[in-house]
Amino acid sequence: MKTLGLTLVVLALLVSSAGAGSVIPVSATASNTIGSPFNRIADHVRNASGLVGDQHGTAPDGSMWLTTNSPPTTAATMTFDLGGSFRINGFHLWNYNEVGPNFPNRGAKDVLVSTSLDGVTYGPAVPMVFRRATGAATYAGADYAMPAVDARYVKFDIQNNFGGANADTVGLSEIRFATETSIAPDMLRPVSASASSTISSTFNRMPSMTIDGSGLDAAGTHNTGANGVVWNSNFEVPASIAFDLGAAVPLTGFHLWNYNEVGPNWPNRGIKSADVQVSLDGVNYTSLGTLNFTRAPGAAGYLGEDYSLGGPVLARYVKFDNAVNFGGTGSDLVGLSEIRFATPSAITGVTAVGSSQYINGTDRRVASNLVDGSGMSGFALERAGNLINTTNQTMWLAAAGDSRSPTNIVGQTVTFDLGADYELAATRIWNYNEGTGGYTSRGVKLLDIAVSMDGLDFTTLAGPSGGHFALNKATGAADYVLSDMLDLDNSWARYVRFTVVDYFGTNPSSDYVGLSEVRFYSAVPEPATLSAAAMALAALGGYLRRRRRPTV
Incomplete structure (x- = not known):
């Protein structure tokens, strides 16, 4: 990783371990799974199928994982990918809960738990019962504690x-994993890019192409x-x-793929050094120094490099x-x-409830799909998939006329519980991306955003x-990258509500509306002292955005 020698602004904000969080794995794989006609795959252990609040149902098909009984299999491995490195210190687990006097006997009993950062090398196993x-x-379910460890992968x-x-x-x-920080x-x-000049449009080499995923594959390599x-x-x-990142957020660095055109000399056009500058308003910039x-x-397979601020x-x-x-x-x-920018401020353990949600057997387009990483892939899990099927639900969809909701899709809501009080910088949204039949018209065109500290009294933000x-x-593409970043103006909240105002379709009284994925970002990653933040913000032209935390 390249490190920038900061000459003017160093924001020494330390992440606090005061608030615990919950992490939903982005994938689960098992060494063995029972086959057809049963639907008891490993992914059910992470996708909230079978959960109603914090209680798990008793119907196993579509909501639990089970090994084959032909031959009988009572030992197996299951590996969870958390999607990133977290400081985990335990987990909440719902064991196998099929109804009947004996079927819960199929639950896992003696388990060796080990962790890894790369999915290859695992640390010493911790025995658990x-x-x-x-x-x-x-x-x-039940809580299980383990020694705190930095991990991305957990193996049972x-x-x-x-x-x-x-x-x-x-x-x-x-299962849900517990972290020392939320x-x-x-x-x-970034939501947009601009340059001092751009070569003739004949060549089609625009600033926007540095942020739109063009040239990147799902593995994060650039052509x-x-x-x-x-x-x-x-x-x-x-x-x-x-x-332009779309909102003011704490940045720790960036991942950059330099100019990679094939040929012995063309990579010479890449950036060798630049003065890195930051701004809150796009007018007044502060130099952080020169970075090489x-x-x-x-060559193909180029992974780029990390650079620290x-x-x-x-x-x-x-x-x-x-x-x-x-x-x-x-x-x-x-x-x-x-280029992509690194922030330490994504909020984990978020839950979501919709005013309406589409459920048809195992086809569950429920609000919890918005916050569990389902359907996301690629570098930094930024690519939303476009598939809707009976085993991989990835989006939320609401129906007009649902008995629990308005008779028009206008007014449909999703309410998010962040799990704690945060000063919110932004929300990042991937719109509804079902890829066949023109169903992307079900995406939200306009929405209202309201915030609340208690889940009862909401204040609507001015968009x-x-x-x-x-x-x-x-x-509608299988690798939909172009998410929206909405500025939440440093509003304090534990609860955030999205209300649909308009959508891209034409029949709001009989149609559907939905989204694919939503993330929230804290304005400041829990500073050790607010005075350090104030000093750094003062160095950025005295532009102090922090708001007083409301009392409830």
């Missing part, structure tokens, strides 16, 4: 079940193309390029000014392939589009 489920619809090496009648298989119902790292895609996937200055050296970049290889810096706009290239043949332009907040229509 799980509790048997009750087999009742009121089953609330299940040794046995509880034995007795019908105990020829082993299974689980649901704020997690995330990578942000060697140029037209349609990179930015070039218009024979201007040095040059500048600026990024790594030359791209000009040395500590969280509050900014909405980031500019690379006075950017020079590597010189030599072909270096009459400055160029860049792609920039006639008082509302506008969203872009999803593409």
